[in-house]
Amino acid sequence: GAMDDVHADLFRLLLAAVQQIESQVTALIKRFGRERIGIVLGSSTSGIAEGGEALAYFREHGCLPDGYRYVQQEPGGAAKFLSDYLALCGLAWVVSTACTSSAKAFVSARGLLRQGLCDAVLVGGVDSLCKLTINGFAALESLSPEICNPLSVNRRGINIGEGAALFIMMRAEDGVSDSPELLGAGESSDAHHMSAPHPEGIGAEMAMRAALDDAALSAEDVDYVNLHATATRLNDAMESAALKRVFPEGVVSSGTKPLTGHTLGAAGATELAFCWLALKSGRLPPHVWDGVADPALPTLDLVGFERRFPATGKRVCMSNSFAFGGSNVSLLIGT
Numbered sequence: 076g077a078m079d080d081v082h083a084d085l086f087r088l089l090l091a092a093v094q095q096i097e098s099q100v101t102a103l104i105k106r107f108g109r110e111r112i113g114i115v116l117g118s119s120t121s122g123i124a125e126g127g128e129a130l131a132y133f134r135e136h137g138c139l140p141d142g143y144r145y146v147q148q149e150p151g152g153a154a155k156f157l158s159d160y161l162a163l164c165g166l167a168w169v170v171s172t173a174c175t176s177s178a179k180a181f182v183s184a185r186g187l188l189r190q191g192l193c194d195a196v197l198v199g200g201v202d203s204l205c206k207l208t209i210n211g212f213a214a215l216e217s218l219s220p221e222i223c224n225p226l227s228v229n230r231r232g233i234n235i236g237e238g239a240a241l242f243i244m245m246r247a248e249d250g251v252s253d254s255p256e257l258l259g260a261g262e263s264s265d266a267h268h269m270s271a272p273h274p275e276g277i278g279a280e281m282a283m284r285a286a287l288d289d290a291a292l293s294a295e296d297v298d299y300v301n302l303h304a305t306a307t308r309l310n311d312a313m314e315s316a317a318l319k320r321v322f323p324e325g326v327v328s329s330g331t332k333p334l335t336g337h338t339l340g341a342a343g344a345t346e347l348a349f350c351w352l353a354l355k356s357g358r359l360p361p362h363v364w365d366g367v368a369d370p371a372l373p374t375l376d377l378v379g380f381e382r383r384f385p386a387t388g389k390r391v392c393m394s395n396s397f398a399f400g401g402s403n404v405s406l407l408i409g410t
Contacts, residue, residue: 082121082122082124082125082147082152082153082156082203084124084203084204084237085118085120085121085152085153085201085202085203086153086156088201088202088203088237088238088239089116089153089156089157089201089239089241090160091239092199092201092239092240092241093157093160093161093197093241095241096241096243097161099243100112100161100197100243103194103195103243104161104163106194107194107195109162109163109164109165110163110164110165111165111193111194111195112161112163112165112193112194112195112196112197113165113166113167113184113187113192113193113195113196113197114154114157114158114163114165114166114167114168114196114197114198115154115166115167115168115169115170115180115181115183115184115187115196115197115198116153116154116157116168116169116170116177116180116197116198116199116200116201117169117170117171117172117175117176117177117178117179117180117199117200117201117340117341117343117344118150118153118169118170118171118176118177118200118201118202118340118341119171119172119173119174119176119202119208119339119340120202120203120204120205120208120339120340121149121150121151121152121153121169121171121202121340122147122148122149122150122152123205123207123208124203124204124205124206124207125143125147125148126147126148126207127205127206127207128140128143129143129147150169150171151167151168151169152169153169153201154167154168154169155167157197161197165193166187166192166193168183170183171340172398172400172402173339173340173398173399173400173402174303174305174337174339174340174342174343174396174397174398174399174402175343175396175397175398175402175403175404176200176339176340176341176343176398177199177200177201177240177340177341177342177343177344177345177396178342178343178344178347178394178396178404178406179262179343179402179404180198180199180200180343180344181198181242181244181257181260181343181344181347181406182260182262182404182406183198184196184198184244185244185257185260188244188245188246194245194246194249195243195244195245195249196243196244196245197241197242197243198241198242198243198244198344199239199240199241199242199341199344200239200240200338200340200341200342200343200344200345201238201239201240201340201341202237202238202239202338202339202340202341203237204235204236204237208235208339209235212232212233212235215270216232217232217233217305217307218232218233218234218235219231219232219233219234219306222234222333222363223305223306223332223333223336223337224306224333224364224365225302225304225305225306225311225330225332225333225362225364226302226304226306226311226315226330226362226364226368226369226372226375226377227306227364227365227366227367227368227369228367228368228369228370228371229365229367230306230307230308230311230369231306232305232306232307233305233306233307233332233336233337234332234333234336234337235336235337235339236332236335236336236337236338236339237336237338237341238335238336238338238341238345239341239344240341240344240345240347240348241344242344242347242348242351244257253410255350255351255354255355255408255409255410256408256409256410257406257407257408258290258292258391258407258408258409259286259287259288259289259290259291259292259406259407260285260286260289260404260405260406260407261281261282261283261284261285261286261287261288261289261404261405262282262285262402262403262404262405263278263279263281263282263285263401263403264278264400264401264402264403265277265278265281265401265403266400266401267401268401269399269400270399270400271309272309272310272313272314272397272401273313273401274309274312274313275313275316275317276313276314276316276317277317278397278401278403279303279313279314279317279395279397279403279405280317280320280321281403282395282403282404282405283317283318283321283393283395283405284321285405286393286405286406286407287321287407289407290391290407292391292407294321294322294323294324294326295324296389296391297322297326297391297392297393297407298326298327298384298385298390298391298392299326299327299328299329299350299353299359299378299384299390299391299392299393300318300322300326300327300328300392300393300394300395301328301329301330301331301346301347301349301350301360301392301393301394301395302314302318302328302329302330302395303330303342303395303396303397304329304330304331304332304362305330305332305337306330306332306333310397311369311372312369312371312372314395314397315372315373315375316372316373318373318375319373319375325375325376326376327359327376327378327382328362328375328376328377328378329359329360329361329362329377329378330362331345331346331349331360333363333364334360334363342396343394343396343404343406346394346396347394347406347408349394350392350394350408351408353384353392354384354390354392354408354409354410357383357384358381358382358383358384359378359382359383359384360378361378361379361380361382362377362378362379364377389409389410390409390410391407391408391409392407392408392409393405393406393407394406394407394408
């Protein structure tokens with residue numbers, strides 16, 4: 076159809092994710108109806124590859140290629156695709172705030188449930204690789220020539236990844252009793268600089284504290300933090316400083332981007348999925364790096380291999396996402 080060639084790679088990633096939970100979605104459609112299931116996705120590369128290819132063609136031929144349509148630049152294409160594929164007719168949109176996109180999607184999804192506008196929401200994120208994004212990060216000198224090395228004195232930047240992660244979110248009373256719960260969320264915008272974080276991590280700290288307040292939890296209640304940990308000089312410096320202020324007694328943490336690459340608009344959802352899997356399995360995601368700490372940064376309690384949650388009691392994970400323009404989100408999930 077008309078949408079076939081729009082965001083093809085992006086849609087394939089999304090399809091690979093949704094097909095894993097399609098039977099649950101079908102059951103929810105039977106239970107709640109097609110108009111009561113919402114979709115909120117985070118994405119940042121939607122349509123960029125198609126736009127870049129069209130522009131290259133235009134430079135060579137003086138006209139846009141036959142197959143190109145401006146609608147291909149619509150960032151909301153991923154939500155429309157998913158809605159069409161599942162034949163849903165509820166609210167559907169895409170949040171696009173760079174690397175916090177899919178973390179923010181969870182805040183929006185929770186709002187839809189709380190306001191009674193939906194009974195279930197498909198929430199997550201998707202981003203596919205494209206040259207413009209990679210060249211943009213290369214121009215900022217943010218790309219690492221080898222696997223990224225978060226919090227190391229030898230860190231040299233990010234590896235860009237691609238991926239999709241999807242969750243089904245429902246009100247606690249409608250959900251599965253043993254499923255992890257979104258306990259709290261905190262957002263802030265420090266608008267410090269277009270592409271560099273606030274050097275002290277003021278916005279990052281505000282987001283973490285807001286999430287704890289929202290969940291009515293204290294720092295001591297958090298068992299594990301999934302760091303944003305991009306392995307750029309600036310991010311890791313500001314995040315570890317902010318973490319030390321919020322968790323002065325220390326907290327077990329790791330950055331999982333060496334395992335996935337930085338999936339940009341999908342990073343918040345991908346990393347919340349690591350937390351979800353940790354809560355289910357009891358095993359914490361390892362911090363993969365060269366082990367050479369940066370003496371300029373506060374010392375963090377980083378997860379080694381085969382580390383687990385405490386055997387008993389409530390388990391709580393925090394997941395941090397920070398983006399260009401000073402957009403910050405912290406999510407708390409637990410059992």
